[in-house]
Amino acid sequence: MTTVDKEKYKCILPLIASGNEEEEKDYKGPTPGELLEPLFKQSSCSYRIESYWTYEVCHGKHIRQYHEEKETGQKINIQEYYLGNMMMKNPLSDPDQEEKENSKDGAKEIPTKNIEGQMTPYYAVELGNGTPCSLRQNRPRSSTLMYICHPEAKHEILSVAEVTTCEYEVVILTPLLCSHPKYRFRASPVNDIFCQSLPGSPLKPHNLEQLEKQQEMLKTPFRRVKEEEMPSTKEEKFSSIHKPVAVGSHQLLTVGTTHISKLTDEQLIKEFLSGSYCFHGGVGWWKYEFCYGKYVHQYHEDKESGRTSVVVGTWSKEEHMEWSRKNAARTFYLREDGTQTVRMVSHFYGNGDVCDLTDKPRQVTVKLKCKESDSPHAVTIYMLEPHSCQYILGVESPVICKILDTADEYGLLSVPS
The missing domain is CATH 2.70.130.10 (Mannose-6-phosphate receptor binding domain)
Structure with a gap:
């Protein structure tokens, strides 16, 4: 064999046994x-x-x-x-x-x-x-x-x-x-090819030595990254660490703990409350997008047919305030010293896409809950469907702990002063 650099080697190809094929052909069990x-x-x-x-x-x-x-x-x-x-x-x-x-x-x-x-x-x-x-x-x-x-x-x-x-x-x-x-499980066969350098050629081809050096460098645990190589925080997505679960009515649609943007807490809170930073979740067939004060969408992306989207609910301040007069918009937690603090707020998003089963618009109650974690930017998202086309979207994160006490009587949040 001769390389592109005119290096010459004598190689011995192994014999490949076909015992498995014979066994499969003779099987009578x-x-x-x-x-x-x-x-x-x-x-x-x-x-x-x-x-x-x-x-x-x-x-x-x-x-x-x-x-x-x-x-x-x-x-x-x-x-x-x-x-x-x-x-x-x-x-x-x-x-x-x-x-x-x-x-x-x-x-x-x-x-x-x-x-x-x-x-x-x-x-x-x-x-x-x-x-x-x-x-x-x-x-x-x-x-x-x-x-x-x-x-x-x-x-x-x-x-x-x-x-x-x-x-x-x-x-x-x-x-x-x-x-x-x-x-039976078929492991891909690995057959070694033995090569010997001929007179005038190095023990290893030059290109092979260069490739091995590059692979060794990639094993180095740390690498300094230039500032221009860093991704824009605006484009960062959630990276799920939970397995997908199935989708359908009367069930948990998705659950997963992810790690959100590296924005500072103050920046993240401002962008989240303005609706410009949206939470994404879901690792199965359906994904979910929640934009505070705007909407909750359920969607599936396919390379061939593009994006299929279902509007689960849209925000209307007036509709939410009307809903909050009949439902508890704030859930309190009693501290050891006897004082109360807001543990969770619930917001109503109605007027979603019409449901085939009920002939009524879909609607979702979004529950924002404080959840302590070792990772300050972790977030857990889950969706339930307790009744046909009526959903509950749970969003739990340490970031939410910092804004719950700003909730007014309707559960509406604001940037902490």
């Missing part, structure tokens, strides 16, 4: 459906606990999302909806028959999914007839359960994601598929 049959027959359930919701997958039956809350007198209030139910027919019959027929001529192509950077084969089970979705003309929710091989797993739920509105993908780790060679 149970189909994936038959391997999973014990899991379906024993009626076992798997659970995943998120920050607000719990996901329940009862194999061969349903997937449910719910939240339990104890009220006064220890009464338990359960919020729940179903992401999908198994159809009336035997879930193993049709997939098994298809697998057996295709296995005769080897035509069955195993689907794969990118799991932590690796294309992983999975066995899919479809669930439909879930709780009606108001965002899709009241059509039922549906889910695809993706069972993947993991030798040490106990049927855990790896992830729950909403791939399109009210359609979900649930990845489940199970050891039951691992005896089938086509469903």
Whole structure:
């Protein structure tokens, strides 16, 4: 082999074994459906606990999302909806028959999914007839359960994601598929190529040595950044550190703790209260934009179709003041010394887009709450839908602690003096 710099090397290419392909071709054992049959027959359930919701997958039956809350007198209030139910027919019959027929001529192509950077084969089970979705003309929710091989797993739920509105993908780790060679995890083979320099050439090519030096420099933990390289604080976005949760009516739409702009507290408060600095949240299919004193939007961005946006609520000072006469705009906290301080304010944003389910405009109550944190610029955003197209947007941050005491009788905030 000769490099662009005319350096010459003799290289030995390794032999690549094809044992896995032979094993897959010769496999005569149970189909994936038959391997999973014990899991379906024993009626076992798997659970995943998120920050607000719990996901329940009862194999061969349903997937449910719910939240339990104890009220006064220890009464338990359960919020729940179903992401999908198994159809009336035997879930193993049709997939098994298809697998057996295709296995005769080897035509069955195993689907794969990118799991932590690796294309992983999975066995899919479809669930439909879930709780009606108001965002899709009241059509039922549906889910695809993706069972993947993991030798040490106990049927855990790896992830729950909403791939399109009210359609979900649930990845489940199970050891039951691992005896089938086509469903085993395939690590990308790494084969070393040994090269020896020929007379007149260096031990390593010049360009390779330069590349290794650059990579070593990148490992340096600190680098001085020029002022002009710093991003504009106006364009900074939230960077979520929580996993997405599903979207739909009567549920938690999103929750996540993020770190907001590096503006000083005084600048941030002024821009937030003027509505020029908006909070963004959401890590699933839907994202949320909250501009104080302006609006709350729900949106999805797609490279092909662009941005789809839903107006959840818009600000009207008069409407909010009317709302606050019937609802508590301020929530107080009693200090140890007996004095009161404002812990949370609630603002009403009405006149959103018309809801297909109720034929009324959407509306949202925004709850701004003081939340102490080690990070002074952390913010937690969550959205609930306790009633169809009537939302609660929670915004909690140490920054809010600094302005709550400015709230007047209507809960309206101002810049601290």
